[in-house]
Amino acid sequence: xxxxxxxxxxEERGLGATLRRDAWWLAPAAVAIGLLAFGxxxxxxxxxxxxxxxxxxxxxxxxxxxxPGWWPLSPAFLILWAPLGFRVTCYYYRKAYYRAFFLDxxxxxxxxxxxxxxxERKLFVFQNxxxxxxxLAVVFIFILGWDAIVSFIWPVCSDAVRAVSVxxxxxxxxxxxLAEGPRTFGxxxxxxxxxxxxxxxxxxxxxxxxxxxxVGGSIDCFSCAKFGRQRYRLWRGVTVLNKRHMFWAWxxxxxxxxxxxxxRLVAMGVISDLRLL
Amino acid sequence: MAKRVFRLFRGQGNTGQLVxxxxxxxxxxxxxxxxxxxxxxxxPDLACRWNCKAGKCGSCSAEINGKPRLxxxxxxxxYPPDRPITITPMKAFPLIKDLVTDVSWNYEVNxxxxxxxxxxxxxxxxxxxxxxxxxxxxxxxxxxIECFLCQDVCHVLRTHRKHDEFIGPAFLTRxxxxxxxxxxxxxxxxxxxxxxxxxxxxITKCCTEVCPESIAITDNAIIPLKERVVDxxxxxxxxxxxLLKG
Ligand code: SF4
Ligand code: SF4
Ligand code: FES
Ligand code: FES
Numbered sequence: 175x176x177x178x179x180x181x182x183x184x185e186e187r188g189l190g191a192t193l194r195r196d197a198w199w200l201a202p203a204a205v206a207i208g209l210l211a212f213g214x215x216x217x218x219x220x221x222x223x224x225x226x227x228x229x230x231x232x233x234x235x236x237x238x239x240x241x242p243g244w245w246p247l248s249p250a251f252l253i254l255w256a257p258l259g260f261r262v263t264c265y266y267y268r269k270a271y272y273r274a275f276f277l278d279x280x281x282x283x284x285x286x287x288x289x290x291x292x293x294e295r296k297l298f299v300f301q302n303x304x305x306x307x308x309x310l311a312v313v314f315i316f317i318l319g320w321d322a323i324v325s326f327i328w329p330v331c332s333d334a335v336r337a338v339s340v341x342x343x344x345x346x347x348x349x350x351x352l353a354e355g356p357r358t359f360g361x362x363x364x365x366x367x368x369x370x371x372x373x374x375x376x377x378x379x380x381x382x383x384x385x386x387x388x389v390g391g392s393i394d395c396f397s398c399a400k401f402g403r404q405r406y407r408l409w410r411g412v413t414v415l416n417k418r419h420m421f422w423a424w425x426x427x428x429x430x431x432x433x434x435x436x437x438r439l440v441a442m443g444v445i446s447d448l449r450l451l
Numbered sequence: 452m453a454k455r456v457f458r459l460f461r462g463q464g465n466t467g468q469l470v471x472x473x474x475x476x477x478x479x480x481x482x483x484x485x486x487x488x489x490x491x492x493x494x495p496d497l498a499c500r501w502n503c504k505a506g507k508c509g510s511c512s513a514e515i516n517g518k519p520r521l522x523x524x525x526x527x528x529x530y531p532p533d534r535p536i537t538i539t540p541m542k543a544f545p546l547i548k549d550l551v552t553d554v555s556w557n558y559e560v561n562x563x564x565x566x567x568x569x570x571x572x573x574x575x576x577x578x579x580x581x582x583x584x585x586x587x588x589x590x591x592x593x594x595x596i597e598c599f600l601c602q603d604v605c606h607v608l609r610t611h612r613k614h615d616e617f618i619g620p621a622f623l624t625r626x627x628x629x630x631x632x633x634x635x636x637x638x639x640x641x642x643x644x645x646x647x648x649x650x651x652x653x654i655t656k657c658c659t660e661v662c663p664e665s666i667a668i669t670d671n672a673i674i675p676l677k678e679r680v681v682d683x684x685x686x687x688x689x690x691x692x693x694l695l696k697g
Contacts, residue, residue: 186542186610278606293652294653302684396585397581398633
């Protein structure tokens with residue numbers, strides 16, 4: 175019987191102190207990298223205020239597009255606060271950044287830096303306003319849904335239109351604007367990118383905990399409540415998405431960034447949009 | 452199977468140390484078997500608590516390689532054979548001896564929870580009518596075996612020692628079992644905010660990660676309760692509606 179001396183004080187004192195032997199740092203590190211990468215890209219893409227439109231496509235970072243004359247900065251900043259607020263106060267993202275950035279706790283049963291802890295009682299009490307961002311986020315789903323529909327509407331490709339269009343993108347002028355004239359249904363790769371974008375964002379938004387509460391979670395007795403059955407079904411529906419809320423959070427975050435990048439690269443002329451129909 | 456090394460915490464009160472025991476192990480053994488064999492063969496004074504050896508009584512909670520787990524539900528084969536398995540007592544509660552902690556704080560918290568208050572019976576024979584679909588939510592929380600592993604891992608208790616101000620995930624789960632029950636009429640929103648300290652929970656989900664009953668503590672119990680607290684205390688629109696309705 176060998177004895178390895180260790181103090182009774184088993185408490186994890188200080189950041190990273192733990193008896194865990196697995197790679198507990200991996201998940202918070204991956205989250206930190208993912209969020210920082212998106213944060214930098216999104217800030218830059220919103221800041222430049224250019225190359226956000228091409229043909230029937232509008233970058234989701236700039237939708238709905240407001241360009242009032244008095245606004246000195248990029249139009250993205252007029253609207254981005256809403257989806258940003260929605261994500262910042264989302265229950266999943268809260269977990270993610272409390273762990274990855276505030277190290278509070280960085281991982282389960284792993285020590286934290288010493289500090290006064292108040293949880294969501296003091297500074298973070300604003301998180302309780304998540305539901306108001308959710309109301310806005312639902313409106314955004316309709317707006318981005320509209321953008322997705324619009325991305326399927328192209329000018330009819332007559333000879334006259336072709337003559338003024340960029341080569342390979344009949345109906346789109348060299349300035350990126352659509353040609354005048356009658357419209358028809360068409361599909362470009364960008365149409366699919368923007369459609370997938372709104373589907374993924376809807377999967378994220380309609381799995382929101384605050385929405386789950388609003389549609390039925392607040393009811394104790396469904397059989398006693400007005401429209402109880404219907405509200406129960408809605409609650410079940412939101413619950414299905416809610417179970418994978420983290421998945422929807424990441425995939426929709428990645429795709430919304432990708433959708434902006436796609437429109438941007440096409441608008442800059444770095445890549446050309448493939449017209450499928 | 453070959454020999455394995457177990458590194459057990461031995462001590463009382465505020466002192467103690469990790470002690471290595473080498474043990475012949477058989478196939479299919481769980482950590483609790485190993486602890487019992489150490490008790491039988493090498494350390495008869497080793498204290499550990501257990502009852503069912505079936506993951507149902509919640510007595511054998513401890514920390515295995517730093518992770519809160521039930522000893523009886525943790526297989527040795529899940530760990531590399533050439534490295535010691537460390538077994539320590541739960542850290543959120545006062546130590547009695549070796550692997551046994553004093554969890555009585557939990558029972559006190561339980562007594563303070565606003566109780567289940569059913570509405571008056573629906574029928575003259577004193578019975579009620581409710582439907583399976585509406586009671587299902589509360590049933591998930593009734594699976595709790597009171598192992599208190601979630602309390603142990605919760606950093607609010609474990610690290611920040613807020614035992615006086617926070618009831619912990621186990622009792623937030625219990626509160627949710629009452630609160631979402633179709634017959635219950637009691638309202639716990641203010642209790643949860645004030646005495647329950649639900650605002651201390653920063654929904655970082657460690658409780659959910661360790662629950663041996665796989666209860667979705669954070670998503671299904673705590674967050675829905677937080678939303679109810681928002682309804683009552685943080686939603687200005689609802690406050691205005693309440694004001695207008697008188
Ligand atoms: S989610 Fe809340 S209750 Fe659960 S461990 Fe984390 S802080 Fe504690
Ligand atoms: S909720 Fe789960 S982890 Fe917590 S005491 Fe109950 S069974 Fe144990
Ligand atoms: S909880 Fe994640 S969006 Fe509302
Ligand atoms: S001995 Fe009962 S849960 Fe482990």
